[in-house]
Amino acid sequence: MAKSDLIGGTLWESYSHKVNDRMLNPRHLGEITEADAKTLGARLVIADWGAEVCGDAIRAFWAVEPRSNRILDARFKTFGCGTAIASSDMMCEMIIGKTVDEAMKITNIDVEHALRDEEATAAIPPQKMHCSVMAYDVIRKAAAEYKGVDMDSLEEEEIVCQCARVSLRTIRDVIRINNLTTVEEITHYTKAGAFCKSCIRPGGHESRRRYLVDILASVRAEMEREKAQAEAAAPPSFARLGLIQKHRAVEVVLDEKVRPALLKDGGNLEVVDMKVADDATEVYIRYSGACKGCPSAEVGTLSFIQEYLQKELDPGIRVLPV
């Protein structure tokens, strides 16, 4: 919410001049007949996309020159709102003269950009981006018709947000890399879900194969599982070790951190016994060499050893002299 959101009913005011103009006077509206295509020496391709019961339907007519695969003419008919009409018209304009493969690279985002009056201002309000997706879909449908293949085989990646054309892979990556925990963050990073919002959760304008909430939940669950596995692979905590393993761990720390210091002063120590009582592990030591009878051995040195073991292994360790 902001000052600009306080006046409602601004839908039409948000359309660019180009959108208004093309809705009123579409340049490429109409049909291409078999005879028209023949005159051009081209093959006629007719592709239908959408359905009136779903709110938008488009029929595209292409005249494609078969040797070069170049689209010589493109026309359309549509049942749809202003955005659908304007974006269908712009789509035709953009693909004429291109090869079928080049045309397939054009997305609804390119069409929306072409409809802008100024580079920095969107041609249509965010929720209407959805209505431009049809222009992209029908290109794929016509290309599939022309190539005689299934439309799904043309899609390299699964698209989750059709308005912003964000793939499943991108969404999964952005969640992992940035450790995202909310759908709002996904939208912030990728623009997925920023337009018609159908892909956010079930119950929106259109039903979808996948929703951002579910993708987020499944990636978070994967991340949790991986974290749990990583923890399981790491050395187990001191508290869960058996007595022999505990003794070994204590000896390693003593060898690495404690004994070198004692040896410098001509002393040493040995572990005589270990007892486990509740959370505490009692380590009984006996000094030898110069440490034996040293006044600080019972106080300062003892606490120095205990602190080291607590820090390295477990805060529950108590060191006691024998």
Next chain:
Amino acid sequence: MDSVYLDNNATTIVDPLVKEAMEPFWCQLYGNPNSLHTFGTEVHPYMRIAFDRLYAGINAGEDDDVIVTSCATESNNAVLNSVWYNLVRTGEKKEIVTTQVEHPAVSNTCRYLESLGTKVIYLPVNADGVVDAEILRRSIHPDRTALVSIMWANNETGLIFPIRELASLCREKGILFHTDAVQAVGKVPVDVRDAAVDFLSFSAHKFHGPKGVGGLYVRKGVTLTPLLHGGEQMGGRRGGTVNVAFLVGMGLAMELAAENLDYEQREVRRLRDRLEDALAGIDGVTVVGRREIRTPNTILASIKGVEGEAMIWDLNRQGVAASTGSACASESLEPNPTFVAMCLDSELAHTGIRFSLSRFTTEAEIDAAIAAVRAAVSRLRSISPSAAH
């Protein structure tokens, strides 16, 4: 022909007589009616007349309350929140029963109350597009039901609900009954004693009064906890300094609406029927709901092969203002809930066009609208792929 306004269910022109009646209250009679001095008291006679007109307009009794609010949305919120506060929150009752086709002023308030623990039952409509007494009878129980809230007439279809029957059913069982009558007042007779309602909401701008003022009828003895706590205005039932100009305007608008009810039933209906017949004469046009049970000013039509937003865009370009419930024309892309609940035609959600007249609509305007509709349908069908099949 200047522009033609056929969106009177959204709002109406302020009757010039109403505008004139409000004029003295800006710079001359501007006192606060709660002040004791002359500036305050000199407006009281005008307020009394306004209240008399409001009470007469809906046949409220002297002991009932007609509280002046800012709009019907506020009135609806006041009723629903008060019922929640007094009956649901306290654990005395659990449920509110309403319909699937209410205006958001009721349905979204119900959703809010659901978040506060209320169970809300949304009744479906029957084949006629209204809620019938039988389904209501099966859905209410004095031990559970705190309130029944059902609109008097639907804003999209104009279909009139059998409020008399529904309200008396609730009265028999001792259940509170509220009706959002914004689309009924000024179009059909509204009598709060003939129909045994406990609460009734209305809004001035739907019957040629100013925007920003409405009313809430509360039957004598029925509890209403204020929505707006504050001063002693409206006997403590609604705080906030009274907008005297708006109250006076609403009062006169109500009186004029009552006087024009007959004209509404006769002339507005005749013009509406002319437009409706012309629409029905176009192939593939379906009008929703039987004429006899609709408000006399409303037509909701589905025009096959013509998307609603494109249609009103084309009409607007020709100077005709209508409205659409098409999902494509809403901020949220959600289809209008009335269309969804009616399930008459799955295309309706995308092709529904509403024309709503008023007593200011002229014959010439209807002629112009008919011509514009024909031109728009013809252009948009020439664009549509279904016409190419």
